[in-house]
Amino acid sequence: MARSPVRTTIQSDSGIPFRLVYADTKAPQNELPDHLHDWHEIIYVYRGQGTIFIDTGLEDMQTGDLFIIPGNTVHRALPDEINPVTSSALFFSPGLLTAAAGGSASVLLSLFERCRRRRVYKRHLTPEEQAKVTAFIEEIHAEFQMENQLSAHAALLHLQLLLIFLERLEDAGPARTVHSNSGPSWLSATLSNIDDKLRSGLSLSELALQAAVSPAHFSRAFKKYTGMTLTDYALARRVIMAKEHLLRNDDTMASVADACGFESLPHFYRQFKKITGTTPAAYRRTRNG
Template sequence: MQAVHKPFEDREQFPFNLVYQDTKSPQRELPDHLHDWHELIYVYSGKGTLFINHAFYDMQPGDVFLVPGNTVHRAFPDEQSPVTSSALFFAPSLIQPMDLGESYSLLRCFEQARKRKQYKLETSAAERSAIEACLREIKREQTARQPNYRVAILIRIHELLLALNRMAVPVSAADDGPGAEPAWMRRTLSHIDANPGAAGLKLADLSGMAAVTPSHFSRVFKQLTGMNVTDYVVVKRIMRSKELLLQTDDGIGSICTLCGFDSESYFYKKFKQVTGMTPSAYRRGGRKSR
């Protein structure tokens, strides 16, 4: 199963969405997906596992997960005790920089999560109360839609981001303990993440590096990530191509090659399949929103 590009309704003026206190069984959970918006997940109850980028995390009440835009992720709720959580989505452009004489960004928590590849925050009782109150107020404003409700929501989002930025450094990536993924799996995911455009990322190559049989490798990889090796590598390559399209002036053919695709037609097909648009349209849209 290939990663799904999660669409949001057109919210050009106010790129925000809140899914409040939602409980999902394993059957209702989305497959691996990604989107350009940042996502904040807060867990109220239940348990499960959350796969973000190339790390696996236990989900427990009070946990906060920061999922930067363009990051593959998927939740695996526990069948007996499914997770109830709120998910706050917003485009980075919603949070405009403020020149207050301080070198500070409200998006710092997401920037640090991406840089450190550590996406989980554990909270104190006081922090949990503050986060829950903030999300509750956002939901109230979203539902009531009183005059200037968007301003009220934005103020609450600012409060929430400020609180998250003041919290301690995120806990270490990839929880260890019973049921944690094998060491060879962690090494494999890190290798793909660091070298998405490299050759030698086929099942036979990776299982050889891991010193396990291809069938065992394939079974464990699919069980833990929800995707087969080929689809996972393709998504990682598309994610890298999205960065290059916005951050460089390289031609699309050059980006195609740099990201490990053998043909432009296949690259175009997969890019549109994952993002919902062509590489050219993605580049134009990304630059227009800057």
């Protein structure tokens, strides 16, 4: 049975929409499928090396790197075969902070929106900053290990302190755009403009022609550097576009399907539910309250 190209559901044992995957070493053979979920994510790298594909670009992963990944951002870690990355990953629902922090939530979450807007997801931490971030993660891990009635809420308080610390880092000096040089130049150019092509129909032969490579080479390189096939990536981007349309306006489902480049309304319903686990109408209803 073929797996879904994206991992859409995050399981939480804490009773609140917040999860920590602690100090996990991800070898290439057991790395999770490409991520596409509504939860925000923070990844801290303790050691090892590799690359991570986020949105439309590749980033190197090494000791002291911190990645801020907004919800509904396609991403996939590609660990090194000899020296794979060991990292901790925090996942949480943005609504969790809205409920817990009230009016301060928008400030705490602004970091993620800036990363999305600027397409800068990585910050390399100084040794002092690394110590502070790892201390916050240790506190969260310790609370989840206790498993008493107040542990999840205490872990949430430490998450808020971590976000305050990261926001202050941004105030002191925003992260700089430093993309990996491991991919071919045509790949970044293709990814930067792919959303426009999704609306009018994506053609492998046209993309390969623009990249000045053969379709077979294009497909192999795309999969090597992103961890996804072009078809899987295009579907994930279409679903993201559809989510934005569903929440931003009251357009009909047929209009949303057409605007996002789905072949037909039934195709839109089928693929959206396959990726998100819910129908477009139910997604709009639950997210808009």
